Amino acid sequence: MTIIGVDPGFSVTGYSIIKKKDRSILLLDYGYLSLPTKKHLSERVGIFYTSIREKIIRHNAECLTLETSFLGKNAQNFLKLGYLRGILYLLADQHNLSLSEFAPREIKQAVTGYGGASKDQVARVIMQLFPRMPVPKKQDVTDAIAISLCGLWRTPIVKRVN
Amino acid sequence: MTIIGVDPGFSVTGYSIIKKKDRSILLLDYGYLSLPTKKHLSERVGIFYTSIREKIIRHNAECLTLETSFLGKNAQNFLKLGYLRGILYLLADQHNLSLSEFAPREIKQAVTGYGGASKDQVARVIMQLFPRMPVPKKQDVTDAIAISLCGLWRTPIVKRVN
Numbered sequence: 030m031t032i033i034g035v036d037p038g039f040s041v042t043g044y045s046i047i048k049k050k051d052r053s054i055l056l057l058d059y060g061y062l063s064l065p066t067k068k069h070l071s072e073r074v075g076i077f078y079t080s081i082r083e084k085i086i087r088h089n090a091e092c093l094t095l096e097t098s099f100l101g102k103n104a105q106n107f108l109k110l111g112y113l114r115g116i117l118y119l120l121a122d123q124h125n126l127s128l129s130e131f132a133p134r135e136i137k138q139a140v141t142g143y144g145g146a147s148k149d150q151v152a153r154v155i156m157q158l159f160p161r162m163p164v165p166k167k168q169d170v171t172d173a174i175a176i177s178l179c180g181l182w183r184t185p186i187v188k189r190v191n
Numbered sequence: 192m193t194i195i196g197v198d199p200g201f202s203v204t205g206y207s208i209i210k211k212k213d214r215s216i217l218l219l220d221y222g223y224l225s226l227p228t229k230k231h232l233s234e235r236v237g238i239f240y241t242s243i244r245e246k247i248i249r250h251n252a253e254c255l256t257l258e259t260s261f262l263g264k265n266a267q268n269f270l271k272l273g274y275l276r277g278i279l280y281l282l283a284d285q286h287n288l289s290l291s292e293f294a295p296r297e298i299k300q301a302v303t304g305y306g307g308a309s310k311d312q313v314a315r316v317i318m319q320l321f322p323r324m325p326v327p328k329k330q331d332v333t334d335a336i337a338i339s340l341c342g343l344w345r346t347p348i349v350k351r352v353n
Contacts, residue, residue: 074277075284100266108260111273112280115236119278122237 031057032184033090033126034177035081036169037113039064039073043169044081045177046088054181056159057088059174061167070109078116085124093117093126094180096133096172129184131176139179151175193219194346195252195288196339197243198331199275201226201235205331206243207339208250216343218321219250221336223329232271240278247286255279255288256342258295258334291346293338301341313337 036043045059062080064073084090095117100107121128134144141154152171156164158178165171198205208220224242226235246252257279262269283290296306303316314333318326320340327333 069290071280071283071290074280078281078284098270100262100270104262104269107266108262108269108273108276111270112277114270115274115277116281118233118236118274119240119281121233122240128231128233 030092030181031088031090032092032094032177032180033081033085033088034094034173034175034180035117036096036173036176037077037110037117038169039109039113040066041167041169042077042081042113043167043171043173044084045170045173046084046090047174047177047181048088049181054158054178056162056174058084059162059165059170061165061169061173070112074112074116077113078120081117082120082124085120085126090124090126092180092184093121093128094176094184095128095130096136096176097130127184129180131179131183135183136175136179139182140175148172192254192343193250193252194254194256194339194342195243195247195250196256196335196337196342197279198258198335198338199239199272199279200331201271201275202228203329203331204239204243204275205329205333205335206246207332207335208246208252209336209339209343210250211343216320216340218324218336220246221324221327221332223327223331223335232274236274236278239275240282243279244282244286247282247288252286252288254342254346255283255290256338256346257290257292258298258338259292289346291342293341293345297345298337298341301344302337310334 031048034045042062046057048055137146138144155171155174193210196207204224210217299308300306317333317336
């Protein structure tokens with residue numbers, strides 16, 4: 030099972046692609062995407078679509094995992110986050126990915142054993158799980174890895190064949 | 192200039208395609224789209240993308256006009272409206288459409304001359320402008336026509352050649 034976890038945002042989008050192989054978890058790809066602030070919003074949305082699409086195709090992802098969003102201080106930013114989430118939903122439909130969403134607490138619980146864990150604590154556990162990975166520049170990356178791991182551990186296995 | 196106006200929504204999306212030809216305005220297409228409530232959200236997003244894309248291609252639309260959204264009572268519905276808006280932004284990028292957004296007051300002002308006009312008043316003006324059009328079943332349709340008209344009247348003309 031190959032899972033892509035995405036933590037979308039217009040300034041920074043973290044992504045992670047993991048694969049379960051026998052008893053181990055392979056970290057196939059991870060990183061972040063910064064959308065050029067000077068371009069029109071529609072162009073940024075287009076770049077986001079193309080970039081994530083390319084990751085899905087290259088790694089043959091089967092599942093997409095996201096974190097549930099909650100309204101913060103800025104309603105317009107929340108709406109714009111919806112634009113990127115809409116693109117991810119479209120990609121799930123176009124590439125036949127099963128889609129799962131988890132609340133932030135569930136993700137922290139799955140990864141650290143504690144739902145109230147800080148982002149630092151999440152990052153530390155991720156670094157322990159993948160000790161050969163260099164420390165990512167942005168915490169959005171460890172967040173995205175946590176999201177994909179939660180997707181792997183918490184999604185009921187549908188296909189047992191293959 | 193061919194303009195598509197869209198009033199997106201998961202239950203009903205109104206759309207309208209108008210074209211300015213000499214001094215008259217042609218109403219090329221209008222109607223509404225209801226996304227099947229039983230399908231998964233990602234499938235509904237996919238159907239929305241395919242349906243609007245088909246309208247853009249068929250009528251060779253050059254501009255997309257939208258109404259600005261404001262947070263209502265339900266934050267999760269507002270986020271989901273963002274999904275559909277994100278798809279429209281993506282389509283604008285993919286089909287090279289110029290995109291303009293107007294506040295509800297600006298649209299009502301442009302169409303009826305009064306920013307505080309009711310939806311009924313907007314519908315009545317639309318019916319006067321296009322007297323041969325049968326009364327639409329949903330007010331989302333007259334809303335979408337109003338949005339496209341506002342786009343036509345308020346967007347600065349960029350291309351003077353052709």
